[in-house]
Amino acid sequence: MTFNAPLSAIRSLLVVDDSTVQRTHAAAICRGLGVGVIHEAASGAEALEFLSLAAPPPDLLIVDLEMPVMDGVEFIQQLHRRQCLVPLIVASSRELTLIQTVESMARNLGLPILTGLQKPLRAPMLQAALEGFGQPRAAGGGSRSPGTGPALPVQALVDAIAQGGIDVHYQPKVDMCTGIVRGFEALARWKHPELGFVPPDRFVALAEREGLIHELTRAVMSRAFAQATRWNSHGLRLSMAVNLSPRLLEITDLVQELSTLAATHRLAPEQVILEITESSVVDSLDGVALGALARLRLKGFGLAIDDYGTGFSSMQQLSRIPFTELKIDRSFVNEASRRPNLRVILQSALDMARQLGLVTVAEGIETMEDWRLVQACGCDIGQGYLMARPMPAGDLPQWLKSHQARLQELRAAPSRAAREEG
Ligand code: G
Ligand code: MN
Numbered sequence: 001m002t003f004n005a006p007l008s009a010i011r012s013l014l015v016v017d018d019s020t021v022q023r024t025h026a027a028a029i030c031r032g033l034g035v036g037v038i039h040e041a042a043s044g045a046e047a048l049e050f051l052s053l054a055a056p057p058p059d060l061l062i063v064d065l066e067m068p069v070m071d072g073v074e075f076i077q078q079l080h081r082r083q084c085l086v087p088l089i090v091a092s093s094r095e096l097t098l099i100q101t102v103e104s105m106a107r108n109l110g111l112p113i114l115t116g117l118q119k120p121l122r123a124p125m126l127q128a129a130l131e132g133f134g135q136p137r138a139a140g141g142g143s144r145s146p147g148t149g150p151a152l153p154v155q156a157l158v159d160a161i162a163q164g165g166i167d168v169h170y171q172p173k174v175d176m177c178t179g180i181v182r183g184f185e186a187l188a189r190w191k192h193p194e195l196g197f198v199p200p201d202r203f204v205a206l207a208e209r210e211g212l213i214h215e216l217t218r219a220v221m222s223r224a225f226a227q228a229t230r231w232n233s234h235g236l237r238l239s240m241a242v243n244l245s246p247r248l249l250e251i252t253d254l255v256q257e258l259s260t261l262a263a264t265h266r267l268a269p270e271q272v273i274l275e276i277t278e279s280s281v282v283d284s285l286d287g288v289a290l291g292a293l294a295r296l297r298l299k300g301f302g303l304a305i306d307d308y309g310t311g312f313s314s315m316q317q318l319s320r321i322p323f324t325e326l327k328i329d330r331s332f333v334n335e336a337s338r339r340p341n342l343r344v345i346l347q348s349a350l351d352m353a354r355q356l357g358l359v360t361v362a363e364g365i366e367t368m369e370d371w372r373l374v375q376a377c378g379c380d381i382g383q384g385y386l387m388a389r390p391m392p393a394g395d396l397p398q399w400l401k402s403h404q405a406r407l408q409e410l411r412a413a414p415s416r417a418a419r420e421e422g
Contacts, residue, residue, distance in 0.1 A: 010059040010130075012037035016047040016075065017064035017091075022119070026062055026091070029123050044070030048078055057086050060114075062121075065092035065102060073102055080109040087112045089129055093119040097341055154210050156192055157203055161215045166190050168223045169390035172403070173241070173361060173383045176375050179410030181403065183239030183273070185383065186224035187390045188216065204245070213245045221258070225265040225272070227393050232267070241273040241304060246280035249289035259299050269300035273325060276303065278311035281321065290321065297322040304361070308349060319356060326353040330364020330384065337369045347377050354378070368409075375412055 013035055017023045020042070027038045039058060041047035044067060051057060061079075065072035072090060079088070088111055092099050099116035106113040115129045160166050170184040190198045207213040221242055228240040248254055262269050274296060297303055304325035305318065309332050328349055336343045346362075353360045362374040365384030374382060388399055 010035050012039065012058045013060040013062065014039040014041060014047060014050060014054075014058045014086075015062045016041045016044065016067075016072075017062075018042055018067040019064070022064065026121050029121055029126060030062075033123055033127065043067060044072075044075035044078065047075065048082070051079075051084055051086070052082075057084070059087065061086050061088045063088060063090050065090060065094060065099070073105070076102065076106050076109070076111065080106075080111055085112055087114055089114050089126075090116040091119055091121055092116075096339065100339055152195070152198065152202060152206050154206065154212075156195065157190075157206055157210070157212060157216075160190055160192065161207075161212060161219050164219075165192075166216065166219050167392065168220055168227070169392055170224075170227070170396065171383060171390040172388050172399075173239070173381050174387055174403075174410070176362075176371075176379050176382045177412045179403075179407040181238060181400070182381055183241060185241040185243075185275070185390075186220060186227070187243075188220045189390070208245060208247055213247050214251060217242075217245065217248060218257075218261075221261060222265075225261060225267050228267055228271060229265045232271075237271065239271055239273055239302065240267075241275050241302075243306065244274045244276050246276060246289060249276075249292040254292055255295040255299060258296065258301065262301075269296075270302065273302035273304050275306040275327065277306045278308045278313050278329075280311075281305065281317060282311050282313045293321055297324075305358075307363070309345065315352065323356075323358055325359040325361060326356075327361040327363055327383075328379075333362045333364045333370055333374060333384070334366060337367075337373050343373070343377075346374070350377050350379055371410065 010030075013030060015023050015026045015030075015038065017026065017040075023040045023042070027040060030038055037058075039050060039054075041050055047061075047063075063072050063075060067075070070078070072092065076088070076090075079086075088106060090099055090102050090106070090113065092102075096116075096118055099118060103113055103116035117125055117129060167189040168186050169189050170186055172181050173183045173185060174181050188200055188204070190200070190203050192198055204213070204216070207216045224240050224242050228238065231238050251257075258272075258274075259269065262272060276293075293303060302324045303322060304327050305313075305323050306327050307329045308326050309329040326349070328346060332342050332346045332349070336346050350360050359381065360379045361381040361383060362370075362379045363383050365371050365374060365382045365386045367386060370384070371382060371386055387403065391399060
């Protein structure tokens with residue numbers, strides 16, 4: 001079965017809960033939603049026995065956490081040991097952080113866990129849990145580790161860079177008070193005629209390994225700068241953000257090169273934001289790199305900490321570098337509405353950034369719920385699929401037009417917008 005399916009597509013499920021009242025309640029909801037056969041087990045042991053005999057296995061398990069003898073955690077570990085890969089929902093009346101810890105554990109064990117739910121269960125919660133299961137979420141909320149796959153031929157990348165085969169797509173960054181576009185992030189895209197679409201983390205990693213990152217970045221930057229100049233000529237003064245590999249900070253004439261490139265395109269360095277990932281700040285900022293960052297800032301370039309929250313930088317490290325912007329990683333933003341703890345981290349990162357005088361950007365805003373939450377936390381700028389996916393330059397005029405129609409919906413409550421504007 002697929003998990004996009006409504007609950008009624010589930011033929012049979014098993015509710016594992018020691019409380020008769022709770023089991024009956026869960027079963028009644030599922031029956032109401034059209035599930036055909038509902039089995040019940042009053043303990044982990046009973047459930048494991050049922051699963052070892054059931055053919056075919058049920059389509060779904062709903063598992064309580066607090067049970068005498070074998071608790072829900074141990075039950076899930078048993079499922080893993082037996083490689084029982086029946087889709088799973090954890091339901092408990094205990095605190096959300098505890099439920100979510102178990103959820104992460106199950107996911108890390110490779111079990112197909114849909115979600116963790118806090119009791120009392122209700123029909124819409126269950127329905128949403130199943131509908132939301134388009135693709136299983138990666139452990140830890142994001143998957144940006146250099147993906148594995150067939151080895152990429154280096155020569156193909158060399159050719160793509162040389163022959164203009166690396167495209168640049170643009171994703172808008174919008175003002176969180178008004179929804180108005182403030183700038184774009186330029187993102188490299190590579191579609192190889194035979195290999196198809198190669199994910200950026202793969203070819204960027206290859207470029208870094210093979211000493212091609214300078215060429216690659218130069219290709220992306222000159223396109224992005226040319227694009228920003230084109231917008232300027234239409235009266236749109238928008239910032240242009242480009243990702244900068246920390247390796248490049250070691251190049252002696254990087255500062256000169258970027259300044260010259262900006263000047264060639266008649267672009268003020270103030271319009272350009274260079275994004276450096278938080279993890280690289282921690283790993284590799286020696287004196288040379290720090291010097292390069294300081295000089296880029298002296299020239300007027302904006303400097304952003306990218307993917308903040310995924311590295312382990314200390315406030316001391318961050319305060320030593322002349323950053324102008326903090327981009328909070330999407331793993332915090334996506335999950336914040338579901339996880340109160342993440343919301344606390346999000347809020348304190350925003351507060352810290354504000355006190356350091358940094359512009360704050362939330363990455364990965366995917367839903368209106370994300371947008372409202374981040375807005376309420378007082379973030380300056382938002383970026384994410386809710387507004388737009390990264391798109392080719394040619395799609396921008398159309399997108400800008402359709403975005404205009406959404407400004408009303410995105411706008412903050414009048415009091416805040418007025419305060420910010422006044
Ligand atoms: O590391 P950095 O923040 O530069 O990564 C940007 C990447 O994140 C891009 O490849 C882009 O496609 C992706 N991205 C942008 N917005 C969203 C979003 O709302 N959700 C998700 N899952 N990915 C996004
Ligand atoms: Mn980035």
